[in-house]
Amino acid sequence: MSNKQRNRRLQSGPFMDNVVKRGPRLAKEQSNQSKISFVPTNANPAISRVPDQITVPGVYELSKSNFGTSGLYFNSNFLTNDESDTVFDYLNTLIEFENHERDGNLIREFAWFGEITYTYSSTHAHSPNETWPACLIEMKEKIKAYLQKSLNLDFECNSLLINKYASGHQSIGWHSDDEKCLGKQPVIASLSVGETRVFELKKKPSSPTWSGKSEDIMSEVVRVPLPSGSLLVMMGATQQDWIHRVPKEYHDRGLRFNLTFRKTHEASNVVK
Numbered sequence: 436m437s438n439k440q441r442n443r444r445l446q447s448g449p450f451m452d453n454v455v456k457r458g459p460r461l462a463k464e465q466s467n468q469s470k471i472s473f474v475p476t477n478a479n480p481a482i483s484r485v486p487d488q489i490t491v492p493g494v495y496e497l498s499k500s501n502f503g504t505s506g507l508y509f510n511s512n513f514l515t516n517d518e519s520d521t522v523f524d525y526l527n528t529l530i531e532f533e534n535h536e537r538d539g540n541l542i543r544e545f546a547w548f549g550e551i552t553y554t555y556s557s558t559h560a561h562s563p564n565e566t567w568p569a570c571l572i573e574m575k576e577k578i579k580a581y582l583q584k585s586l587n588l589d590f591e592c593n594s595l596l597i598n599k600y601a602s603g604h605q606s607i608g609w610h611s612d613d614e615k616c617l618g619k620q621p622v623i624a625s626l627s628v629g630e631t632r633v634f635e636l637k638k639k640p641s642s643p644t645w646s647g648k649s650e651d652i653m654s655e656v657v658r659v660p661l662p663s664g665s666l667l668v669m670m671g672a673t674q675q676d677w678i679h680r681v682p683k684e685y686h687d688r689g690l691r692f693n694l695t696f697r698k699t700h701e702a703s704n705v706v707k
């Protein structure tokens with residue numbers, strides 16, 4: 436079965452069952468860094484409470500804590516099939532990826548576009564690369580315009596991390612995008628093309644006795660299948676209060692690219 440057929444089947448198949456349709460909108464923020472307030476207004480009447488599995492487009496409130504509200508915005512059809520195929524083909528043929536290895540095993544590949552060296556897990560450094568191809572600038576502008584229009588969100592973006600998963604055996608482990616250079620409450624817009632993979636989120640424990648290890652977290656997992664052309668935006672306190680991953684799968688899964696658009700700051704300018 437081709438990627439497209441499989442995606443179509445997933446979008447109309449069992450993943451769409453058991454989901455209550457909601458029609459939320461997000462209000463403009465008053466003050467916090469991610470420029471989001473989850474306070475409903477007349478114009479933006481409701482915010483979805485989060486189900487175990489998110490498949491319906493909308494804004495979802497994941498949790499509230501002293502850090503503020505953790506939120507997600509999801510749109511399963513942000514790109515048309517033709518647009519998704521164009522981006523997929525572009526990435527597949529014209530972008531050079533580097534290996535991301537652990538213990539000698541290839542976990543996935545990546546490419547980085549940004550003004551600064553991006554380091555995470557204190558081990559993996561992506562050198563600056565400010566030359567964005569036109570196709571990716573177009574995607575950035577499309578996301579910016581869309582978030583402005585639909586969420587009243589002034590999305591700032593100067594960096595892009597692309598992850599390439601050649602098969603279901605490639606993955607990204609539990610983590611938060613909480614590096615200093617991303618600032619306190621980053622807005623991260625994640626665009627997927629190619630094979631559908633499941634994005635998972637888990638709430639960090641508030642207990643001060645938590646070991647800090649993801650395997651010691653027993654909280655429920657929220658799953659978001661990300662089909663080709665989907666857009667997922669993480670915002671508010673999501674990086675402070677939640678971790679996320681794309682786990683390995685043991686089914687036959689084809690090639691997928693994930694593009695995370697972000698705003699990075701020189702680490703020295705960031706208060707965390």
Ligand SMILES: O=C(O)CCC(=O)C(=O)O
Pocket residue numbers: 596598607612625627634661679680681693695
């Ligand atoms: O591939 C994905 O959907 C997630 C990528 C991710 O978690 C990241 O780039 O931090």
